[in-house]
Amino acid sequence: MTPVVFVLLLFGAVPVALVLALTAIWYVWESGNTVLFDSFAQQMFSGVENYGLLAIPLFMLTGELMNEGGMTKRLINAARVFVGGFRGGLAYINLLANMFMAAIIGSAASQIAVMSRAMVPAMEQEGYDRGFAAATTAAGGLLAPVIPPSMLxxxxxxxxxxxxxxxxxxxxxxxxxxxVAFALVIAAIGIWHQHPKGNWLSWPDARRALLQCLPAALIPVAIIGGILLGIATPTESAAVASFIAFLIGWLIYRELRPAQLFTLFKRTATNAAMVIFMIAAANVFGWVVIYEALPQKLAALITSVTQDPFVFLLIVNAMLLVVGMLIDGIAALILVTPILLPIAMNSYDIDPYQFGVVMSLNLVLGLLTPPVGVGLYIASAMSGARTGEILRALWPFLLAVAVTLLALSYFPALSTALL
Structure with a gap:
């Protein structure tokens, strides 16, 4: 009966965090082991007492401070210096700016919202089709879950x-x-549709754009550099990055005022609380997974089909693609990781880092695929383009993601070479 309750709640538009908690409550009541209710709250708390989870609100705060502090537009101007003169220059600028933002924000949905407001009108003014402009921006948002730091x-x-x-x-x-795959897509589409050729900035303008961007560039350097050099943990790097973003926006760019901080803190707390509550509920849901031995049962089923790790990853990719179309990427990751990761590691000897990269990229595709497609609707709302227009222009980018997923699934070294 518990699986029926889970499915009914999930497809009954109940928030995923409540689905997980209510399913666990039903399971405890149905099993008759009601003594577990005594430790229910403790189990939820233990799911969120991990120090690493503090990085989530801190990275969210960094993104908010950057948006309000004027750093986004300066990163876009810096991108113009490097790729602005190519055919389809604004599309490349869009992609490169998305790479810069991915190294700071870590959330695909937030990045799509920010970049759609900034880039789609500019691309339209230079003669690009609105659907293509929105599709390029939405596809660039897929970099956020892969380029560190990533909330997923x-x-x-x-x-x-x-x-x-x-x-x-x-x-x-x-x-x-x-x-690189997205850049090749943009190049091919640019040649096919004869996109306008961009203009390279003059040396004085290029120097000015780079100098204005330098303070903003300190943020991804602080995040990634601190982690790579072993100076700071991801959580500490996120705290340093948010502090730097505040100082730059306030003292250097002068577009951020201390009076705005309460609003930013409130917005960050609201968004982070939803994610963290989901993780707390997922820890309780783990009871159902453990007591029902779901990983072992699923492992027996899949290993009876194949012993090949690559074929297993293909099966997982197909499953996750369907899951991602129906459930938010963060919620889906919380749901499936405790079930699939033990199978990948114990039955197929797949590296957990490779598995995490493949899962994260696959699940975030659901942002751009109906019927849920939150990122698709965000891009549509921010750009004014119809979802059908965006989807028609988006399919080459989705094909590039599929090819990349196949490569990441077949070659573990692409995920583990730097470790």
Missing amino acids: FVIYGVLAQIPIGDMFIAGIIPGLILS
Whole structure:
């Protein structure tokens, strides 16, 4: 009966955190082992007492401070220096700016919202189709879960009990591969549709754009550099980055006022609380997973089909693609990691870092695929383009993601070479 309750709640538009908690409550009541109710609250608390989870609100705060502090537009101007003169220059600027933002925000949905407001109107003014402009921006948002720091990597690291800093490092090469794949898509579309040729900035303008961007560039350097050099943990790096973002926005760019901080703190707390409550509920839901031996049962089923790790990952990719279409990426990651990770590690000897990168990239595809497609609707709302227009222009980017996923599934070294 418990699986029926879970499915009914999940497809009954009940928030995922409540689905997990209520399913666990039903399971305890149905099993008759009501003594577990005594430790219910303690179990929820133990799910969120991990120090690494503090990185989530801190990275969210960094993104908020950057948006309000005027750093986003300066990163876009800096991107213009490097790729602005190519055919389809604004599309490349969009992609490169998304790479910069991915190294700071860590949330695909937030990044799509921010970049859609900034880039789509500018691309339209230079003659680009609105659907293509919105699709390029939405696809660039897929870099956020792969290029560190990534909110999905933080959550996966906590669930998998592996160092979050190492998880960030595992995402560097896959993030670069995906960026190159998107650049090739933009180049091919630009030649096919004869996109306008951009203009290179003059040396004085380029120097000015780079100098204005330098303070903002300190933020990803502080985050990634601190982790790679072993100076700071991901959580400490996130705290330093948020402090630097505040100082730059307030004292250097002068677009952020201390009076705005309460509003930013409130918005960050609201958004972070939803994610952290989901993790707390997932820890209780783990009772159901453990007592029902779901990983063992699923492992027996899958190993009867194949013993090949690559084929297993193909099966997982197909499953996750369907799950990601129906459930938010963070919620899906919390749901499936405790079930699939033990199978991947114990039955197929798959590296947990490779598995985490593949899962994170796959699940975030659901942001851009119906019927849920939150990122698709965000891009549509921010750009004014219809979802059908965006989808027609988006499919080459989705194909590039599929090819990248196949490569990451077949070659573990793409995720583990830097570890």
